[in-house]
Amino acid sequence: MKHLNKIVFSLTALAFVAIAAFVASPASAAPKMKTIILATTTSTQDSGLLDELLPVFEKSTGYFVKTISVGSGQAMKMGEKGEADVLLVHSPDAEKKFVEQGFGVNRRLVMHNDFIILGPASDPAKIKGEKSAKEALKKIAAANALFLSRGDNSGTHALEKKLWKATGLKYEGNKWYQQTGLGMGQTLSVAAEKKGYTIADRGTYLSVKKNLGLDILVEGDASLLNIYHVIEVNPSKWPKVNAAGAKAFADFMVAKKTQAIIKTFGVKKFGAALFFPDAGKDPKTLGL
Amino acid sequence: MDLILEGLITAFKLLMALDPEVLSITWLSLKVSGIATLISVGIGISCGMIVALTRFPGKKFVVSVVNTGMGLPPVVVGLFVTVFLWRNGPFGFLDILYTPTAIIIAQAVIATPIVMGISIAALQNLPAKMRLQILSLGATRMQMVMILVKEARLPLMAAVMAGFGGVISEVGASIMVGGNIKGYSRVLTTATVMETGKGEFATAFALSIILLLLVFIVNYLFTLIQQRERPR
Numbered sequence: 321m322k323h324l325n326k327i328v329f330s331l332t333a334l335a336f337v338a339i340a341a342f343v344a345s346p347a348s349a350a351p352k353m354k355t356i357i358l359a360t361t362t363s364t365q366d367s368g369l370l371d372e373l374l375p376v377f378e379k380s381t382g383y384f385v386k387t388i389s390v391g392s393g394q395a396m397k398m399g400e401k402g403e404a405d406v407l408l409v410h411s412p413d414a415e416k417k418f419v420e421q422g423f424g425v426n427r428r429l430v431m432h433n434d435f436i437i438l439g440p441a442s443d444p445a446k447i448k449g450e451k452s453a454k455e456a457l458k459k460i461a462a463a464n465a466l467f468l469s470r471g472d473n474s475g476t477h478a479l480e481k482k483l484w485k486a487t488g489l490k491y492e493g494n495k496w497y498q499q500t501g502l503g504m505g506q507t508l509s510v511a512a513e514k515k516g517y518t519i520a521d522r523g524t525y526l527s528v529k530k531n532l533g534l535d536i537l538v539e540g541d542a543s544l545l546n547i548y549h550v551i552e553v554n555p556s557k558w559p560k561v562n563a564a565g566a567k568a569f570a571d572f573m574v575a576k577k578t579q580a581i582i583k584t585f586g587v588k589k590f591g592a593a594l595f596f597p598d599a600g601k602d603p604k605t606l607g608l
Numbered sequence: 609m610d611l612i613l614e615g616l617i618t619a620f621k622l623l624m625a626l627d628p629e630v631l632s633i634t635w636l637s638l639k640v641s642g643i644a645t646l647i648s649v650g651i652g653i654s655c656g657m658i659v660a661l662t663r664f665p666g667k668k669f670v671v672s673v674v675n676t677g678m679g680l681p682p683v684v685v686g687l688f689v690t691v692f693l694w695r696n697g698p699f700g701f702l703d704i705l706y707t708p709t710a711i712i713i714a715q716a717v718i719a720t721p722i723v724m725g726i727s728i729a730a731l732q733n734l735p736a737k738m739r740l741q742i743l744s745l746g747a748t749r750m751q752m753v754m755i756l757v758k759e760a761r762l763p764l765m766a767a768v769m770a771g772f773g774g775v776i777s778e779v780g781a782s783i784m785v786g787g788n789i790k791g792y793s794r795v796l797t798t799a800t801v802m803e804t805g806k807g808e809f810a811t812a813f814a815l816s817i818i819l820l821l822l823v824f825i826v827n828y829l830f831t832l833i834q835q836r837e838r839p840r
Binding site: 357371374384387388389401402403502504527528529532558560 | 793
């Protein structure tokens with residue numbers, strides 16, 4: 321048995337050498353307090369905005385940002401557990417609660433765009449041109465037209481639930497109401513394939529629309545405003561949080577230079593800006 | 609049809625242009641899954657050897673646990689590894705969540721039972737009397753084990769290929785523990801999911817083709833080793 325043990329030992333040793341070699345390799349040698357975990361929504365990543373902003377931030381500060389793009393709901397859950405340092409999210413009601421409960425500090429307005437109700441060009445529920453988002457949803461329900469919900473506790477899902485609630489209708493459990501449980505881009509694809517209605521943020525829609533057959537049917541209602549805030553996770557709750565890094569990132573998001581980048585982002589590629597910078601503005605002026 | 613054609617063209621263009629981002633993603637995929645496979649081969653074949661060549665009570669139970677492990681869903685592994693590696697979790701002090709190292713750990717956990725299960729089957733498949741025969745010809749135990757491994761070379765190489773195939777194609781765990789961070793922990797599969805989410809189907813298609821090519825090349829090399837003429 322001794323020799324068998326020897327082989328086992330050498331193979332195991334090989335495995336550990338492999339691990340050690342990798343741990344020591346530069347790829348994982350990111351400096352410790354120099355990394356920031358940013359939990360954010362799928363829309364900021366899928367629209368390509370972060371790909372534009374992060375290199376600028378990393379270059380000027382030396383921090384390395386680990387972006388985890390999930391729904392706003394999950395992003396805040398990560399914040400609650402101290403598994404993220406800073407959040408960039410768009411779910412105002414949940415954010416207020418998050419800060420009130422002491423999980424986050426320094427919530428600051430960054431930018432906005434708007435949500436739009438999309439659907440197939442044939443528009444079976446005849447909602448095109450409808451001014452009120454609420455009325456549009458009522459029509460969709462009345463026509464039993466397929467509606468695709470994100471169903472993932474994201475900011476978009478939160479808004480959509482709020483709108484449905486306002487209609488006073490029982491929407492869940494209906495055959496025409498389906499939840500994808502996917503990100504915005506994928507939910508748009510599903511809606512396009514199934515010729516259903518859905519609600520999306522304009523940023524993601526503009527950046528993926530070339531492959532879709534969905535039309536904007538309802539827009540411009542005040543209830544469709546989509547507002548992004550940056551929140552630092554409260555370091556007094558979780559000592560392991562990189563508070564300095566979080567503050568640096570939050571400051572960066574509302575800085576003049578960054579706001580200028582946000583303002584022009586997407587103009588060249590999509591023909592229209594995807595986000596409107598709002599740093600320093602009173603939220604009330606946006607209609608909140 | 610357009611999409612498939614466009615995807616092929618994009619893949620070709622990305623490959624021809626040696627797009628640095630695509631190259632680094634491909635290289636990271638190969639590196640991460642390669643190391644994970646190496647670890648799983650180290651642990652899987654050695655433990656498999658012990659289980660296959662020794663007798664102990666509860667052996668059938670151990671083997672069935674390993675065989676169940678061959679079907680470990682990557683997302684389940686991803687979830688467990690994430691919870692363990694959380695900053696405020698039991699291994700939080702390591703500070704390796706959302707790094708390529710975390711992906712390697714998750715993938716090694718996925719591949720080890722695969723390699724081990726097939727190794728056990730491969731070694732048990734050898735005629736039982738062969739061991740006695742080898743020993744009676746005067747071989748030491750070490751030599752005997754080496755001969756057995758050589759005899760079982762074909763299925764053992766299949767074990768390595770199955771392990772590698774299982775992890776290079778896996779996305780659930782990689783995205784959970786790696787975070788799909790640009791230029792850092794983004795691998796081919798997670799990039800494909802992301803590009804699909806963005807609606808960039810042509811790019812997603814191109815990445816898939818590159819992934820398939822990579823898997824083919826690696827398996828071709830493995831197969832060359834496997835099918836080599838037996839040294840007599």
